[in-house]
Amino acid sequence: MEKFLVRKAAVLGAGVMGAQIAAHLANANVKPILFDLPAKEGKDKSAIARKAIDGLAKLEPSPLATRGALAQIVPANYDDDLGLLAECDLVIEAISERMDWKKSLFEKVSPHLAPNAIFASNTSGLSITELAKAIPAAARKRFCGIHFFNPPRYMRLVELIATPDTDPAVLDALETFLTTTLGKGVIRAKDTPNFVANRVGVFSMLAAMHHTAQFKLGFDEVDALTGPAIGRAKSATYRTADVVGLDTMSHVIKTMGDTLPADPWAAFYRAPEWLAALVAKGALGQKTKAGIFTKKGKDILVLDVAKQDYRASAGAMADDVKAILKEKNPGEQLAKLRASAHPQGQFLWAIFRDLFHYVAVHTADIAYSARDVDFAIRWGFGWSRGPFELWQAAGWKKVAGWIQEDIAAGKTMAKAPLPAWVFERDGVHEPAGSFSPASGKLVGRSDLAVYKRQYFPETVLGEKAADRGTTVFEDDGVRMWHQGDGIAIVSFKSKMHSLGAEVLTGLNRAIDEAEKNFDALVIWHEAPFAVGANLKAALESLKAGKFDEFEQMVALFQQTSQRLKYAQVPTVAAVEGMALGGGCEFVMHSQRVVAALESYIGLVEAGVGLLPAGGGLKEFAQRSVAWAKGGDAFPELQRYFKQAAMGEVSKSAANAREMGYLKAEDLVIFHPAELLHVAKQQARAMAESGVRPSLAPAQIPVAGDTGIATLKMLLVNMREGGFISGHDYEIASRIAEVVCGGAVEPGSIVDEKWLLDLERRNFVELAKMPKTQERIAFMLENGKPLRN
Template sequence: MTRKIRRVGVIGAGVMGAAIAAHLANVGMSVVLLDIVPGELTEDEAKQGLTLASKAVRNRIVNRGLQAALRAKPASFYTEEDAGRIETGNLEDDLDRLAACDWVIEAIVENLEAKKALFAKLENVVREDAVVSSNTSGISIAAMAEGRGESFRRRFLGTHFFNPPRYMKLLEIIPGPQTDPELVSFMRRFGERVLGKGVVLAKDTPNFIANRIGTYGLMVTLDAMRRFGLGVDEVDALTGPVMGRPKSATFRTLDLVGLDTFVHVANNVRASVADPAEKDAFTIPPYLERMVANGWLGEKTGQGFFKRVKGADGRREILALDLETFEYRPRRRVQSPALEAAKNQPTAALRLKTLVSGQDPASQFVWDVLKRVLLYTAERQGEIADDIVSVDNAMKWGFNWELGPYETWDAIGLQESVARMRAEGERIPAFVEELLASGRTSFYERQPGEVPKFYVGAGKYRTVEEPAEVISLARLKEQGRLVRGNRSASLVDLGDGVLCLEFHSPKQALGPDVVQMIHAAADEVSANWEALVIGNQAPNFCVGANLMLMLMEAQDENWDEINLAVQQLQQALMRIKYLDKPVVAAPFGYALGGGAEVCFPADRIQASGETYMGLVEVGVGLIPGGGGNKEMLIRAIEGAEGAADTRLDNFVRRAFENIALAKVSTSARDAQRLGYLRKTDGITVGGDYLLHDAKQVALGLARAGYTPPTPRPIPVIGEDGAAALKIGVYGMKKAGYISDHDEKIAHHLIRVLTGGSVRRGTLVSESYLLDLEREAFLSLIGEPKTQQRMQHMLQTGKPLRN
């Protein structure tokens, strides 16, 4: 049987259930979202004359859950339109609607008996081939399936999403004792390819993998903080990026998760484990119980371990909770030579090794926490997962660690760290002792150009399983498939005649080296290759031009150099546009300013679902200079040609608003709505497969008999259309929404988008518009107020309104 999932039922419209439903809708699923019927009327409902039989009342809880998902920040939906794929109902009137679902997910309260009662009802409703799963964060899968028939148990499993489901990569799949192995394989593939998740298979043990280790790590951090006499702010300074952990570190993470949620998870482990020492490790400290009792639950209640307040100068500041006095105080800096030395290291592995090798109290604190987490992980390895890769991936994808526990152990030196642990009287888990006794010295073995191998026990290693569609640029370069490169960009052979242009400058910013490599890519592909993909595997695709370099040139009044640099970028992107071989751009994360401009000339864009694209130059007092205005105008013309309202002015106005307001898409689908992506462009939900999909699109174009585009004259709305746009800008200026300098920037942008001093309907060339664009860019970068904005952005990361 070929299994397909197109329609999904989600039961429970709380924070997790509604957000899971939202992500399913994002990826094209039709969703039925159900929740319980309220037991009484609200005051407002009573005033409206509604009764408990009214549909609006009976669906109140589920509809409120959906509305909360629509209001959520960060957004649960790619676009508001995606919410249209969700139908709502209640568990009394609409349970039979689940009979049409291919997959039903339970996301109700974390109570075993409530879940068992629900599954007893579902067994009589869902189809015989429907998948049924629980989003539980830690309740036994086997226990939930007790009393159900064999058919149900074979199609029942745990599917634990992490919050927020749209953004968190980890999906833990937990088979029950009778779950069909073929179903597990199917759901794993579905989770990876359709939902865009990183899937790990976990064993049916308390809190599974990530929450088990992550919660333990948080608990031992709380204990070490007490023993070392540190404050919550000091602990966060030591347990964040310097350790390869998120900026939210420990206590900011707890505030974001919610202290009540954390306490529930910790108590669940404590109640479920038998080892007295482990039970003790998960005991909630009195101050945490007091905070929960006070309602100081973190972000959702406005205060937790941290609290935002307005200072005497009117600026907002963050205060830290003093756990001795239970009052909030200004945050303190950590004084630690080891910390400062670690910050200067280039990689997470070196930062961590430097930090734990120090002699000061901060270093000793980090070592104490890390040591206990590593030992606990190895001790529980066989209980929670079948292999160490699953554990490492769970922590990287579920808690955003840069290195998993076993990768961390290799980074700090397995032999050296174990010797130190032994000297401190620690008992080393048998799994680790066995590895060292076999003469091996690391959990992973890595050879250049090969997929890593991992330790499986008995002195043996196995190659990490990796889907064939996952492309690693780093590994390809290790295999000798680097065609050409400089310090900022490389050309890499993706195979099958496709070349990849990879940016690896700081933040993938555009500079002379990148522009040079764009020209080199055009030469190479035209002469020797079938197609070109523009993509990389950094945290973001491209944040735009090198702002520092441009500012320095402007301050030195090197106008000829700036003009040449902008002109060379324009020419490079025009070469991409009219190359005689197909070009596919593969943006993800931030594709801002020049990053968007690099994508626009491509024949197709294959974007990650999480692509935040926009022309944001106005934020630093400029307008796009690499052809972004021209390309947005061409997209406006295309929109006008295909619209019922064919007046071009309306479409140019939308392009003007996108650029003038520096609108950034909240997703790839939102980028289509804004016009940055065309409807013909593709979307890959998960980033792991993005380069593969872009390559396939490029090959498809090449094999279909690719014909490069032909330059076309561009109709502009001229001075007549410009006058209407200027009226709108004048109104905003008079109302106090924009400054004099904002108005000046807007007038330059209007001149470019309307074609300058010409009549409506005049046909102009792309090179003409590029000249206008470059002239406007040069004029604005010479303005003192623009240079102030650029300086402020570089110093603070925030725009300046002057």
């Protein structure tokens, strides 16, 4: 087929999922048209869709990368606007999970689809082949299933499901679009009930529900066991059900019960009585503010099934079970859980065992490989490892033997024997590929061109990792390396990529090497980009009274930032995740930035009693002049001042551009695995274009003492109103002094060194203050700011 370009897309259905899918399309600069039923009252027949669009602004976490994305979504209705479908390259149906409703809508919209449009149904488990029967035969080759996970902006997984009539090229084109444009991890699923992720993930929740009752545990107790302690999402089991919606959960379970009557686990494909009772009375979880959990004032309450009422949530993990889960060897961990006499240990072994049993029996029917199962659960349910990875890590044959023993003893949820292939193998993931129970062969990764952009894609346990290039040098702080193409890459090695002396020294050396022997330098490593200065080392220096050493460290930080800005080869920062404090300043000083959408960038030093001193405030002073609207720089400066004083962090990379942390020419991409590819392309283009930083000394007109006085007046009002503390006032006043260029005449011309000296002096003076040291210590101990 021809190159698939999506200029406009239609989303049919303005419910929770449809509206958020439209929002994410708008995030990616794809013009979305959001359809819903015509309003029965009022003149605006698109009022239902319009209300859904307005509601997007109120959701948390926000589905919008920037507020401006909201204006890109066009409201529409099925009576007046079906003609707009002819302009759309992609149409996604996302109405309620009713086969009859979906088919009726398909019959209505099909005559209006553009001949080359891809038409996809967003469903969590209905038969795509059955849905296709409502579409004209000629259009079926461009129809498929598409299953976004909620919330669509943040959840990585999208499942694609073909019918027997779907053109393979259509799926390839859609997978490419979803991967690069929307940043998704795509799994091809077979057209079976609930596909891969929900089939396995919901079964794992049903198993947890069954064994909760079997071992007489509380819902809060199970959530303490089935969250991060075993590598799963913080929402664990029952909190996840509340977030998904208990009505949605019940519907997915019912789909399995209705469509899989001969399944060995069919007896468990029904909602427990307590779940059905909650749904019947409208307690649907998070969206109704009551479900398995609820809130009373500041207290979290949990349902007590025996008492048919809520009680205080206090479930905790037993000490001996906690000790077992600290065991680093997965095989030893499972062995000890299996042997445990504690109900919590028995529960954990039971849910692992039954999950392994389930995927062994069903993968041949639902997925094309074991890799697809593991990625579906990792991306769709937030597990750190998928079920096959867990099994293989614990010792494949040993665990298989334990499962077989429990099947024979009648302890498992189903009596189905393990398939023969389980005993013929030592695992499912190998360097050459992942096992496909359906074909009996190892299956390699997709060879779609889009995946060549991912130099270091996520891997499953046992898979061969990509080659990490040739090392130029490596020390305690950084590794500098290359892939043989003249572009040097430097990666930080510190914990959370914090910026201590080792990283600063290593980065300076990398710049030296790049200027001598390479065409450009890219800063890249897995998220986070950098969480700021090494606070522990800073506090130790301050407590020891080594203020000269401390100031030298700040000077080295400033020097490093300036070197990034003025290096004689292009410097490109590839950013994902947090880029805070000094990390933000390195972003601001890199000559070009390529940032993944989910990058959270900001100058947060005020939270630990300091001010930005790696050149961030200096950059704000410069950018307020360069980017001023109408020639008046002060409104822009005032906005930057507020951001630094309040420690504001962007809610996306696109938002970081609006906030001035990124420049207009910096790029925002959606798939983090493509970061290094795009960053290197940018570095190469800059090098080939002969781009060099200006050597002319910066001439910066500053707001001076009048600007300082104006900003301090705002601070006085906030202090008097009790909105900020006395120390907050002290920090913010010093930030005002720096961004305004000090106590000079308004309009005075200063250079970068002048502003950097102001930054450094005020930073060191703040660092000497007891209240600042209290803030640093509190942050190190508690991971959150102290407002003393």
